[in-house]
Amino acid sequence: MATRFTKMHGIGNDFVIVDWREDAGRVPNAARIRALADRHTGIGFDQLISIEPSRDASCAFYYGLWNADGSPAAQCGNGVRCVAAWLYRDGVIERNEPVRLESPSGPVTVRVLDDHNVTVDMGEPDFDPARVPLDHAPHATYTLHAGGEEVSFGAVSMGNPHGVVFVDDLADPRIDHLGPLLTAHPIFPQGANIGFVQRVATDRLKLRVHERGSGWTQACGTGACAAAAVSQALGLAAPVVAVELPGGTLTIEWHGPGHTLWMTGPAAFVFEGEV
Ligand SMILES: N[C@H](CCC[C@H](N)C(=O)O)C(=O)O
Secondary structure: OOOEEEEEEEOOEEEEEEEOOOOOOOOOOHHHHHHHHOOOOOOOOOEEEEEEEOOOOOOOEEEEEEEOOOOEOOOOHHHHHHHHHHHHHOOOOOOOOOEEEEEOOEEEEEEEOOOOEEEEEOOOOEOOHHHOOOOOOOOOOEEEEEOOEEEEEEEEEOOOEEEEEEOOOOOOOHHHHHHHHHHOOOOOOOOOEEEEEEEEEOOEEEEEEEEOOOEEEOOOHHHHHHHHHHHHHOOOOOOEEEEEEOOEEEEEEOOOOOOOOEEEEEOEEEEEEEO
16 A cells, blocks of 8 residues: 655755554554665665654654664654644644654644744753663763774753764764764663764854664754763853754753753655655
């Protein structure tokens, strides 16, 4: 049976969105996901996202997430902005209406600002290593050895695991080698999305992310949240910071422990299809 889908992206982090509101609980086959994610023989995407009936009565809908390698994911910042824009275009949510959506890692609240931009309450960053998860006692920063390098990093969960590495220059060729090594490093029992961040100013960061399950992406929404949160926790960034990724810029606002973190940025439609 053919499946209709919508191709979307959030500053170049791209998605196939499927409407499973009549079809809850489907778990797509990992091999099929990999085939559809292939950018030559499939549709091509960083993540597959389903829209389903919510399991939590306080949420309007549930969204399922799978990486290009077929692995399930627990949160997707660029993806949830696209889900919000999709629901707004479908007429089921209004502009400026706060709407709770349920993700695999719990609820977030979205608000469609206009035809192109969405703001999301992503919840509170969680620095407890047990919940990142990270196999280490709690510290402000951590050190590991990979690829012949000693790497210092911060770690935080945005519902999914993140390592954040501060670098002087994002053009450093060692980054290309380190990204995959850190994503798969045993200190991260479930793997991790690894952000390399260059501080431009206290209110501007430049970021590249090697994503667990999808590799280097044009952007990573939870990665931008993680980079901002670690920077702010270390006193290296202001509460409102622009995070510049290869595909575009997100605004992250976080006022420290006890506060939730807001991510604001675009969501774009590319095409509709059937597969
Ligand atoms: N690769 C991530 C999921 C997608 C996150 C990213 N696309 C975002 O916008 O947050 C993980 O396995 O945790």
